[in-house]
Every structure is written in C-alpha cells, then in structure tokens.
Amino acid sequence: MSTVSVIIPNYNHAPFLSRRIESVLSQTYQNIELILLDDCSTDGSRSILSKYRGNPRVRIEFNEVNSGSPFKQWNKGVGLANGEYVWIAESDDYADDRLLEKLVMRLDADAGVAFAYCRSWFVELDDRPKRFLGPWREDRWATDYCVDGHTEITNYMVRWNSVLNASAVVFRKDLYQSVGGADESLRLCGDWKLWAAMALTGKIAYVAEPLNYWRCHNASVSSLTNRMGTDLEEMFRVRWWILDRVSQLQTRITNEGMKLALAKSWMDLAFDGYPNFPDITSLALKRLRDLGGTDYTPPFATWKGEVLKRIIGWKATKRAHILYHRYLTRSAMGSGQGASSVARGTW
Numbered sequence: 194m195s196t197v198s199v200i201i202p203n204y205n206h207a208p209f210l211s212r213r214i215e216s217v218l219s220q221t222y223q224n225i226e227l228i229l230l231d232d233c234s235t236d237g238s239r240s241i242l243s244k245y246r247g248n249p250r251v252r253i254e255f256n257e258v259n260s261g262s263p264f265k266q267w268n269k270g271v272g273l274a275n276g277e278y279v280w281i282a283e284s285d286d287y288a289d290d291r292l293l294e295k296l297v298m299r300l301d302a303d304a305g306v307a308f309a310y311c312r313s314w315f316v317e318l319d320d321r322p323k324r325f326l327g328p329w330r331e332d333r334w335a336t337d338y339c340v341d342g343h344t345e346i347t348n349y350m351v352r353w354n355s356v357l358n359a360s361a362v363v364f365r366k367d368l369y370q371s372v373g374g375a376d377e378s379l380r381l382c383g384d385w386k387l388w389a390a391m392a393l394t395g396k397i398a399y400v401a402e403p404l405n406y407w408r409c410h411n412a413s414v415s416s417l418t419n420r421m422g423t424d425l426e427e428m429f430r431v432r433w434w435i436l437d438r439v440s441q442l443q444t445r446i447t448n449e450g451m452k453l454a455l456a457k458s459w460m461d462l463a464f465d466g467y468p469n470f471p472d473i474t475s476l477a478l479k480r481l482r483d484l485g486g487t488d489y490t491p492p493f494a495t496w497k498g499e500v501l502k503r504i505i506g507w508k509a510t511k512r513a514h515i516l517y518h519r520y521l522t523r524s525a526m527g528s529g530q531g532a533s534s535v536a537r538g539t540w
Contacts, residue, residue: 198274202266203284222293264375264383308364309398342392354385361405
C-alpha cells in the first residue's frame with residue numbers, strides 16, 4: 194500500500210483538535226504518518242497535541258514564531274512528509290473513516306490523476322451536518338468522475354475554486370513540489386492556485402460521496418480575510434494567474450468549444466475586474482483579442498450591470514455596452530481595433 198502523509202496544520206483550534214486527530218487515526222486506510230504542526234497557538238492547543246507524542250505514527254512540530262500564513266505551514270508539512278501521497282487535514286474539520294481509503298484508491302488506479310477529492314458536508318459548530326458544501330447545480334457533483342485537468346479549469350476553475358475545502362483532497366507529494374508548492378504570499382486563495390497548477394499536469398478525480406466535514410466559524414481564515422477585505426484582490430489575481438497559464442497553452446487548444454469557453458472567461462474577468470483592477474481588465478481584453486473574440490455579452494441587465502451603473506453612471510455603462518458590440522463586429526472582420534481602444538481606457 195502507498196504511504197499517506199497526513200498533515201494537520203493548527204492555529205488556535207483547540208476546541209476541534211481532538212475530533213480532527215481521532216478522525217485521522219481511525220481511518221480504515223492505516224498506512225499513514227501523521228504530522229501535527231502548531232503555529233504558536235495561544236489557546237491551549239499544544240497541550241492537546243502533546244498527548245499524541247507517544248504514538249509511533251505521529252510527529253509533532255511546534256513553531257517558535259508565528260508564520261503569518263497558512264500556506265507556509267502547508268509547505269513546511271509537505272517538506273517533512275515521507276509519503277507518496279499527502280492529505281492536508283485542516284485542524285477544524287473532520288472526516289468519515291473511509292475518506293483515505295476511497296481517495297487513495299482513485300490515485301492508485303490511475304497514475305495520471307494529479308489529485309482526488311470528495312464531496313463535503315457543511316457542519317455546524319456542534320458537528321451537525323447542515324447541507325452539502327458548494328452552490329453548484331446538483332447534477333455536476335452528484336456522481337463520481339475523472340476529468341482532464343485542462344477541461345476542468347476552462348469550464349470551472351477559471352471562475353471559482355471548485356475544490357472548496359483542502360481537507361477533502363489527497364494529492365501526490367512529488368507533483369505538489371514540482372509545481373512549486375503553495376504560494377505563501379496568499380492568505381485565502383493559495384489552495385485555489387495550487388489545485389489549478391496541479392490540474393494543468395494531469396487529471397482530477399472526484400468522489401461524490403460526502404466523506405469530509407467542513408466547519409466554518411468566526412475564527413476561520415476565510416472569515417478573517419473576509420473581514421479584512423483581502424479576499425477580493427486575491428481572487429482576481431489568482432483568476433488572472435490561472436487564465437494566463439491556460440492561455441499560454443492556447444496553441445495546443447484545437448477544440449473550438451474550449452477556445453470559446455476560455456475567451457468567455459477572459460471577457461468575464463475583464464468585466465468583473467472593472468473598475469477596481471484596470472490592469473487586469475486591460476490585459477484580459479488583450480488576451481480575448483488574441484483568442485479571436487467571443488460572442489459573450491457582459492450582463493448589463495443583471496446585478497453586475499446595476500453595480501456598474503452606480504459606479505460610472507448609466508450613460509457610461511450604455512457607452513461601454515455599445516463599444517463592446519463594436520469590438521465584436523470589428524473582431525469578426527479581423528481588424529482587432531475595438532479591443533485595442535477598449536484596453537486603452539474607453540471601457
């Protein structure tokens with residue numbers, strides 16, 4: 194059996210630690226090592242972690258200084274790992290006893306699978322499952338699948354992180370390292386960027402059975418970053434990074450449907466980035482032109498259009514709509530002048 198290194202990076206999650214650790218040690222797949230990390234917790238977490246020092250499968254590493262980033266802890270843990278596969282089990286989540294068994298089976302069955310993940314429950318603080326995690330339509334994530342990473346990125350991951358919880362993922366250690374690990378400059382979207390980087394190298398396997406339990410609370414990283422207002426900029430930068438990497442491979446994309454989907458994603462990013470991120474809007478429109486344009490129409494009649502009207506006024510919004518349709522016409526004629534004018538600031 195393949196060895197799995199399970200990493201539990203912790204910071205001030207004492208109320209949840211015992212449930213988390215026991216849900217790892219009780220896995221039906223037993224060929225594991227467990228690496229417990231603590232990032233200078235102040236809530237008594239270390240006394241809980243220290244209780245596991247006598248377990249031969251457990252290693253404990255305490256930081257002397259807080260790292261300031263959850264993704265620094267990810268990279269530290271993977272650097273310590275000896276297993277072929279890695280499961281980053283967040284310290285405030287927990288798992289069904291069969292999670293590793295099911296996901297390792299998918300990785301062992303196909304060497305081309307970069308990572309495997311499962312469906313997750315959203316749970317209350319008292320551990321009661323409330324609903325499935327994720328806002329998507331049920332038919333897409335209701336059954337198992339294995340899909341090419343490029344296809345998954347083009348259809349989904351360029352717009353949002355379709356792998357919402359790291360605790361639901363088991364990945365290949367060598368692949369994690371080959372893509373450079375997690376981006377330590379990010380606080381919220383480092384996992385999204387990482388999944389995309391790994392997906393570009395192979396396939397993604399998904400298990401529809403909900404084997405992971407994701408807990409959201411006031412002290413979670415996502416809650417903190419939402420309050421700090423850092424999530425929006427990170428989201429746009431990561432979306433740009435993903436689209437940029439995919440577009441670099443456009444010469445290999447012969448499927449017209451995929452090229453159109455990619456072009457629509459660039460247009461969507463250009464629209465969403467306006468006016469807060471003008472550099473992204475401008476560059477996104479240039480990439481759109483390089484791909485040959487798209488029939489995608491910015492949703493001026495939706496809430497996005499209403500927000501845009503509030504920001505720049507209805508006249509400017511209407512003018513932007515007209516300019517965009519002129520761009521489509523010119524693109525169809527092969528001139529490309531429309532996108533250039535838009536990128537210069539008339540958007």
